[in-house]
Amino acid sequence: MKKILTTPISYDQIKDLRIGDTVYLTGMLATCRDSGHRRVVKEKILPENFEFKDGAIFHAGPIVGKDENGKQYMVSVGPTTSRRMESAEADFIEQTGLRLIIGKGGMLEKTTEACKKFGAIHCAFPGGCAVVAAQEVEELVGVEWMDLGMPEALWIMKVKEFGPLIVSIDTQGNNLFDNNKKIFQERFEKLL
Amino acid sequence: MEEALRQQFVKTVQDFTAMTGIYLPDDVEARLREMHQQEKIENAKTMYECMLTDLSLAKELHRPLCQDTGVIQYFVEVGTEFPYQAEIPEVLVEACRAATLQTPLRPNVVEPLAEHNTGDNTGYGAPYIEYELVPGSSDLRLRMYMAGGGCSLPGRSKVLMPLEGVEGIKKFVYQTILDWGANACPPLCVGIGLGTCAATSAMLSKKALLRPIGTHSTYPAVAKLEDEIRDGLNSLGIAPLGFGGSQTVLGVNIEAAAHHPATLGVGISTGCWATRRGDMIIHKDLSSEILSHRKSLEV
Numbered sequence: 001m002k003k004i005l006t007t008p009i010s011y012d013q014i015k016d017l018r019i020g021d022t023v024y025l026t027g028m029l030a031t032c033r034d035s036g037h038r039r040v041v042k043e044k045i046l047p048e049n050f051e052f053k054d055g056a057i058f059h060a061g062p063i064v065g066k067d068e069n070g071k072q073y074m075v076s077v078g079p080t081t082s083r084r085m086e087s088a089e090a091d092f093i094e095q096t097g098l099r100l101i102i103g104k105g106g107m108l109e110k111t112t113e114a115c116k117k118f119g120a121i122h123c124a125f126p127g128g129c130a131v132v133a134a135q136e137v138e139e140l141v142g143v144e145w146m147d148l149g150m151p152e153a154l155w156i157m158k159v160k161e162f163g164p165l166i167v168s169i170d171t172q173g174n175n176l177f178d179n180n181k182k183i184f185q186e187r188f189e190k191l192l
Numbered sequence: 193m194e195e196a197l198r199q200q201f202v203k204t205v206q207d208f209t210a211m212t213g214i215y216l217p218d219d220v221e222a223r224l225r226e227m228h229q230q231e232k233i234e235n236a237k238t239m240y241e242c243m244l245t246d247l248s249l250a251k252e253l254h255r256p257l258c259q260d261t262g263v264i265q266y267f268v269e270v271g272t273e274f275p276y277q278a279e280i281p282e283v284l285v286e287a288c289r290a291a292t293l294q295t296p297l298r299p300n301v302v303e304p305l306a307e308h309n310t311g312d313n314t315g316y317g318a319p320y321i322e323y324e325l326v327p328g329s330s331d332l333r334l335r336m337y338m339a340g341g342g343c344s345l346p347g348r349s350k351v352l353m354p355l356e357g358v359e360g361i362k363k364f365v366y367q368t369i370l371d372w373g374a375n376a377c378p379p380l381c382v383g384i385g386l387g388t389c390a391a392t393s394a395m396l397s398k399k400a401l402l403r404p405i406g407t408h409s410t411y412p413a414v415a416k417l418e419d420e421i422r423d424g425l426n427s428l429g430i431a432p433l434g435f436g437g438s439q440t441v442l443g444v445n446i447e448a449a450a451h452h453p454a455t456l457g458v459g460i461s462t463g464c465w466a467t468r469r470g471d472m473i474i475h476k477d478l479s480s481e482i483l484s485h486r487k488s489l490e491v
């Protein structure tokens with residue numbers, strides 16, 4: 001059976017998830033990447049129409065198009081490298097009460113600690129599968145911070161069974177990509 | 193050049209550019225399907241399935257298969273008898289802009305240092321264009337590449353001591369992919385350049401990346417090294433997408449040039465599972481042929 005998280009996400013919904021588990025998200029989701037993190041963490045500015053508390057963000061910079069009626073829609077929206085947001089994510093979680101971070105690849109120690117301490121998880125969406133993701137966006141609800149440009153703006157979406165999301169950091173301080181890195185490193189040492 | 197002809201020239205390159213963002217080249221798609229078949233680990237298989245679903249959705253909906261349509265790079269071989277040489281630079285810039293706005297592709301290009309997004313993938317030195325002359329030919333051979341962010345990050349170039357030899361080359365490549373490969377959406381295309389200095393090795397690695405998967409260097413020792421590095425990287429099992437599976441690469445290509453005895457330059461350029469490159473010929477009457485996407489355009 002599909003495990004589905006719905007926003008607002010309570011601690012109970014995520015506390016028993018473990019790295020490697022596959023989940024899906026239904027509810028509200030906003031893209032937020034490099035400049036968006038700077039805005040929230042350094043400039044302490046929050047969006048007007050999106051709630052980070054018990055919410056979810058997506059490390060992604062989409063392609064947004066306009067249909068015949070001039071309404072904007074998601075053309076293609078895959079995840080971007082989460083590691084770039086490492087320096088800001090722990091503060092982001094602490095300051096906002098965010099529960100779910102979706103991105104590409106893993107994140108590092110500081111984020112892992114923050115996930116454990118404040119009850120959040122990081123999930124990886126399969127990188128590059130951007131049309132799959134766009135098809136799981138039910139509605140493009142709005143956009144904020146358009147001054148940052150299309151990839152960096154905060155796009156607010158209503159999503160349905162958005163995924164597959166692979167839990168990469170859980171609430172217990174486990175880190176999937178960290179573990180994998182050790183396995184790859186061992187294989188590498190055998191090669192030399 | 194007559195205006196109507198000029199517009200036809202722009203449209204040909206524009207359509208080619210858009211196509212490259214929507215369909216994978218035949219060799220990449222075929223190898224991706226093969227890797228899906230070869231994969232034994234269940235979770236890893238699911239990831240390959242997600243990629244293949246993405247490919248068919250992109251075709252069906254006529255949308256860029258990955259949102260990061262990169263910075264557009266054109267590699268042009270200009271026949272000295274091609275009649276519209278003077279128009280080429282402007283036509284490429286216009287085609288890049290039109291493809292970006294009309295497909296749409298993601299406007300990625302930010303001006304140097306200012307970080308201001310130009311909104312249409314053109315700017316100071318963008319799209320990136322490189323020219324080569326082909327004496328006697330009346331054709332224009334146009335290759336293009338979409339350099340995405342994640343997949344460009346592992347790229348590097350280093351000059352080794354000659355005594356480090358083949359082992360040094362392998363170690364540098366394995367270490368680079370180990371450190372950066374998981375985030376570059378593997379399975380990867382790995383292009384390696386062997387030359388004298390950092391710059392020429394880097395250029396050769398890009399040339400290697402532009403060569404189709406499964407082709408080999410014409411220099412036998414280099415061709416053998418391609419297979420060895422491919423097998424070595426595959427034994428790391430980083431693909432798909434860093435989650436871990438049975439392989440790492442779509443392919444490994446090497447371009448080498450005779451080098452200075454005191455240096456051993458190694459360049460690395462990487463492409464992701466969504467390696468988007470196109471290859472076409474435009475004839476002097478502006479009729480054209482697409483070489484890279486014969487299969488995917490059939491459907």
Ligand code: SF4
Pocket residue numbers: 078079080127128129258259260261340341342343375376377464465466
């Ligand atoms: S690495 Fe490739 S597939 Fe992954 S997000 Fe970047 S361009 Fe897309």
